Amino acid sequence: QVQLVESGGGLVQAGGSLTLTCTASGRTLSRYAMGWFRQAPGKERECVGAIGWGRTSTYFADSVKGRFTISTDNAKNTVNLQLNSLKPEDTAVYYCASGGLYWPRPSREAADYDSWGQGTQVTVSS
Numbered sequence: 001q002v003q004l005v006e007s008g009g010g011l012v013q014a015g016g017s018l019t020l021t022c023t024a025s026g027r028t029l030s031r032y033a034m035g036w037f038r039q040a041p042g043k044e045r046e047c048v049g050a051i052g053w054g055r056t057s058t059y060f061a062d063s064v065k066g067r068f069t070i071s072t073d074n075a076k077n078t079v080n081l082q083l084n085s086l087k088p089e090d091t092a093v094y095y096c097a098s099g100g101l102y103w104p105r106p107s108r109e110a111a112d113y114d115s116w117g118q119g120t121q122v123t124v125s126s
Contacts, residue, residue: 002026002115006096009120012086020081022096022117030055030074033100035113036081038092038122042077044109045095049081050055054080059106093119 008020018125022034035050050059060068069082079096099113107113 002098003116004096004098004115006120007077008118009094009122011123011125013092014124014126015088016086018083018086018122020083020094020096020122022079022081024077024098026097027115029077029079029098030072033077033097033103033106033112034070034072035097035099035107035110036068036070036079037095037097037110038090039095039119040092043092044065045109045110048094050108051079052104052106053100053102056105057105059108059120061108083108085124086122088124088126091122091124093121095119 003025007021033052037045039045048061048064049070067085071080096117097113098115
């Protein structure tokens with residue numbers, strides 16, 4: 001059984017940084033494409049970043065490009081989302097998702113992911 005757990009969320013002032021970590025059990029994340037999504041109140045879930053298997057191809061939403069990055073730690077079986085220069089509009093619940101065994105290209109489509117974490121809240125104050 002695959003389980004993904006996000007951690008690292010919290011309250012931060014605008015301009016600050018956070019590192020979100022997605023830890024997996026029951027699946028070796030390095031074999032899968034990974035995505036990070038967020039959902040703000042009253043808004044649809046959106047993909048903010050994704051990385052393909054092989055970790056050479058990434059996608060970032062225009063709203064976060066240049067501020068968010070994705071990194072992986074195969075030894076710890078984790079995928080991180082680094083959030084820099086945070087803005088109040090980044091406030092949302094952030095989810096990691098795993099899917100696409102050996103998919104080389106990142107996907108921003110939620111339907112392409114078959115395992116999801118429970119989410120971690122990120123709140124950015126102005």
